[in-house]
Amino acid sequence: MKRAEQASETRTALIEAAKRLFATRGYLNTKVTDITAEAGRAAGSFYNHFAGKEELLKALLDELAAVSDRFADTAEHKSDFTDPDAIRYHVAVYWRVHREHAPTMLALRQAALVSEDFARTYERFRRAQLEDLAGHLAYVRNLPASVETTLTLMGAMMEAPALLPELPEEEAVEVTTRFIYRALNGTDYPQQG
Amino acid sequence: MKRAEQASETRTALIEAAKRLFATRGYLNTKVTDITAEAGRAAGSFYNHFAGKEELLKALLDELAAVSDRFADTAEHKSDFTDPDAIRYHVAVYWRVHREHAPTMLALRQAALVSEDFARTYERFRRAQLEDLAGHLAYVRNLPASVETTLTLMGAMMEAPALLPELPEEEAVEVTTRFIYRALNGTDYPQQG
């Protein structure tokens, strides 16, 4: 095997091992040596690839940023939040990104607790999230509060499908959408037809 | 000064110091020696009063439980969540308890990340919270989802005032109430009559 391949295989193995461990026992509870053990490498090997656990997390965040951008770009999506479909689309995308990258998100949230630096990063992610939603509220006639405040509350609700693990994905997205729709518009879904 | 007084004064000083530090730098970031330093005592003194940082947190949780019970008992409150006042009352109580005990709640959430034991405690708190709300949903005719699911979403929204630090308390409670009212009932507030 070529050296470069070898190195990149180990790097990937470390990242995947880290994700598995972050998902099961959390970022703060995972030691560097846990990661190397899970990846089947020697402890020292870790430092050939990352300066420390923080740097590994930064690598995970880079992955995540790439994916988010991809989503943001593609979407030729409905804008009007008086239309349930427009809300549902955003809830679904948000949920899929977060579920796919659950270990990274969880690690980021935990890292933010003990590191100013990651706290800022987390805040930046949240803001970007909200800005994406901001434009869509302009269509709504009868918001429950100011745009800024409504955004904050709505942003919190976007996490809701994660709280409903016992429901099938589609249903979790649907009830979250309906909850948000009602809160934004002050009515239930419009009659079909 | 009597011995018992002396001991209880030190104990209190340690608890108050811990709360201050938990609030500013978080539970996980606070070391036992930080607490003793903040309280102006020697490091060893801590262990005359608590077996460790965990035991101190348990003492804080006992305080919190006492307060919560007191609130639960007193309240001869409105039950019908088709009435905005009933929702507002719950949002306000929840918010006041959480704000007053913010350092404890934050510590509990952080401790839950690294300890199974505290994770269970946190879950018990959350459940108790939801059960208190459950009875009130029976009045609502047109819930956005099943009672169980609606409860979960509503429970998440109860945290909302904490996300709105720039608003005065009353306003934060009000917008949260309105958001929840709409989501539950599928209409805006009823016309005043």
Place this chain on the structure above:
DNA sequence: TGTACATCAGTGAACGCGCGTTCACTGATGTAC
């Protein structure tokens, strides 16, 4: 009330565990000629 001893809160230096990180070493891959 006074004296002698016991108890106990508080002290802080020292100990030791856990874990992150280093580093001398190995063996395989790459390069020069």
Place this chain on the structure above:
DNA sequence: TGTACATCAGTGAACGCGCGTTCACTGATGTAC
């Protein structure tokens, strides 16, 4: 193609820092007589 040397990924024992926890000591309060 072959040989000699250089480079580099990976290894794991060992080192050392940070911090939780202990413990012998001090001095003040409590108790016995």
